[in-house]
Amino acid sequence: MTDTTTMTENLMSALGLDRPESVDDTVVPFTLDRLDTRGRSVRLGAALDTILSRHNYPAPVARLLGEAVVLSALIGSSLKFDGRFIMQTQTDGPVNLIVVDFDAPDGMRGYARFDHDLLVKAAEEGRTRPGELLGNGHLAMTIDQGPHTERYQGIVALNGNSLEEVAHTYFMQSEQIPTVVRLAVAEFTKKGDHRPHWRAGGVLIQHLPEHGGATMADLPGDGDFDNPAMKDPDFVEADGWTEARTMLATLDDLELADPDLTSERLLFRLYHETGVRVFAPMTLEERCTCSADRIEDMLANSFTAEDREEMAVDGEIEVVCEFCSTAYHFNPHQFEPN
Known part of the structure; x- marks a missing residue:
């Protein structure tokens, strides 16, 4: 028996897996029961490469759109009904529009619009971080359950923030549940390929409310948000949540996008000391709804x-x-x- 086989068997045993590990273009739900935390891990390969390569975006634009696709997959895959999750940014930055459609339960498509002159100027000035490319404006997250139903939408201001930072703010404002998101997009070249391929990874964790509460798919209507807990001077962060987010902070971008690191291996690397329980992966695919x-x-x-x-x-x-x-x-x- 090889060392790799032994390692895989030990990993599957530790996670309680009775199935093969997940592959690219999947989302894997998980829980950290001892830390009162739940989450999702996404790995995107060919599906993301199709979305980004189709338009031949400049690399900074492709990475930003890739992050938006990963974030949409992390949130949209939590829908418990057939519908659409739509993420849209409108800003004054070099990348002035991003639209990502998640067609539940597994379809994704995305598009970015950018100002070439502003993008060149930003690159010359070294302003190519996601928040700098977005600029000022707003991000809207919308759930559409289909005809004859009401749309639910939440809006967050964009003021030079990254999508990770905006996601944290959004969940605290809307669900009032502490949330941490990590996103990474990179290009990898496989041996024998004539061009590099885009791939990405992302992890979202949320602190479980003591008495239940909203889910990732419960979005409020338009309006101002208020988070009483965060305004309470006596608010104390739970120890389990502190440990969960501190461990996630040790994750680097290369690990998130590594083509040889499955979601199960990544989660085991992060949380093997406290225990992590993973669930069956859900397949994702690039799919346009036009006709x-x-x-x-x-x-x-x-x-x-x-x-x-x-x-x-x-x-x-x-x-x-x-x-x-x-x-x-x-x-x-x-x-x-x-």
Whole structure:
């Protein structure tokens, strides 16, 4: 028996696993029972590489969008119903718009818009950290449960903060549950490949409320948030939570994005002394929800015949999906009544 086989068997035994370890493009829920903490670990490979490589983004933009995709996967995968989790930033920075759609239970797509001149200027000045690329504006997190249901949305200000920092603020304001998020995006080159590939990892942990409480999918409506606990001068952080977040802080970006480090191995490395219980992984995939029928319906019902005529070039209307770059073509006269 090889050392690797022995190590794997010991790891699976320690985690109580009766299945193979997870692979890329999965999210693994876990609990730290002794520390009153729950969480999720995400590893993204081919799915993220498809999203980022499709548009040939400059590296700083790709990394920022990659972080947004990981964060959306960490939150969106907690939905307990078929619906959509939408994360959107609108700012005055070089990367002025990011939209990530998580189509529950497993579909992801993402898009970023950036100002080339502002991006070049930021790079020349050495301002390429995520918070500096975002600038000032807001981040909105929305849950859409489908037709005939109310959307739930929470909004957080962006003032040069990273997505990790914004996530911490968001969860404290909305759920009033202490939360820590770690995100990392990197490029790796495999032997024999002609180009590097994007991959990423992320971990989200939350302190379990003493008497239950909100879940990651419970988002409030619009409005100001208030967190009485954080304003209480006598508020004392639980020892278990302090230990859980302190251990997570020892994790570096390379570990998070390491292609040879599964979620199970990562969690065991962090929490083997206190104990960690992992659950079955959930598969994630890059999937766009655009379709010819949806776009045709939009053209027919949202625009007049004159509008459609103006859109036409050389006798046809071309609509390109911003997410997946698929081009759809329509005859402007096909919408006329028979």
